[in-house]
Amino acid sequence: MKSDLGERTKLFALAIVHFYIALPKTTEMQILGKQMLRSGTAVGAHYREASRSRSDAEFISKIEGGLQELVETGYWLELLLELQAGNTDTTFALLDEVRQLDAILTTCVRKVKEKQRAQKLQK
DSSP: OOSOHHHHHHHHHHHHHHHHHHSOOSHHHHHHHHHHHHHHHHHHHHHHHHHTOSSHHHHHHHHHHHHHHHHHHHHHHHHHHHTTOSOHHHHHHHHHHHHHHHHHHHHHHHHHHHHHHHHHHHO
């Protein structure tokens, strides 16, 4: 795995795209897949926006938006897994990456909030 979070979220988006391409072409699977595709590729976009934020508040807002997209992606992946759509090993690998990215992004938000609290106490 890449240590750079921007690269890691881009690789996640690419994996989501490849997973979507391999889904069955039934109407139901394509609808669920498009939802997953939208939310899964949005995570990296939110991270990139956050990396260019002008304030801690904006950073937190963008990362939390990415976290919402990540949770949604996990939901669609779980549904696709339950419906036995797509490669099961790939689905589990993507769900594991969802959990790992969730932990990393949650830690990012927590650290910035802790920094904000410390700055308030110093004033």
